[in-house]
Amino acid sequence: MMVSLDLIGKKVLFIGGGKIAAKKAKKFSEAGAIISVIARDVIDTFYKYSDDIRIADYNDGDEDGYFIIVCATQNAELNARITDRCESQNILCLNVSGKSDMSLTSIRRVDDIEISVSTYGKNPSFSKWLADKFLESIDKTMVDKFLAHTKLRRIVIKKGLDKKILKDALDMSASEIEEVIKNIDE
Numbered sequence: 001m002m003v004s005l006d007l008i009g010k011k012v013l014f015i016g017g018g019k020i021a022a023k024k025a026k027k028f029s030e031a032g033a034i035i036s037v038i039a040r041d042v043i044d045t046f047y048k049y050s051d052d053i054r055i056a057d058y059n060d061g062d063e064d065g066y067f068i069i070v071c072a073t074q075n076a077e078l079n080a081r082i083t084d085r086c087e088s089q090n091i092l093c094l095n096v097s098g099k100s101d102m103s104l105t106s107i108r109r110v111d112d113i114e115i116s117v118s119t120y121g122k123n124p125s126f127s128k129w130l131a132d133k134f135l136e137s138i139d140k141t142m143v144d145k146f147l148a149h150t151k152l153r154r155i156v157i158k159k160g161l162d163k164k165i166l167k168d169a170l171d172m173s174a175s176e177i178e179e180v181i182k183n184i185d186e
Helices: 019-030 044-048 076-088 124-136 140-159 164-169 174-185
Strands: 011-017 034-042 052-055 068-071 092-095 106-110 113-117
Touching: 011 019, 011 076, 019 034, 019 044, 019 068, 034 044, 068 076, 076 092, 106 124, 113 124, 113 140, 140 164, 140 174, 164 174
Parallel strands: 011 034, 011 068, 034 052, 068 092
Antiparallel strands: 106 113
């Protein structure tokens, strides 16, 4: 099951400072997370995403106080140990080399329409390709319809109207939805 998380202001610890970790840190940073890093070696890219970088080995307990831990070391055994510690403390964990609580999706966005595709880590390049295909299918007509339908939804909720109107409006064009809104307001 896919779940969207509000990461604004949430603390995320990366254990490992290589290219894979940096790609994931970019996504977390763009989502508003506060990034910290513990690693023996950190690529320069990380300094774009974090002011809290510790050049050190991981120690048990370093995960305390974080919302999410990203295990991205080149040591699968260490990643597994950290994942087990996180599980015992109910801390969400993304392990790039094994069992994990989550996987990152391929996300594409047009205005306020966001497309998220996941292969649950099994084939990231395929999920990126598929997200691009979906994005190609969103044109101005669809965005206009989305905006009109969103406007209608706000009115239906505010006025306590039958939500069946919203379902019916999905088969209408943007101009037809605007006509429904006009008739409700009269």
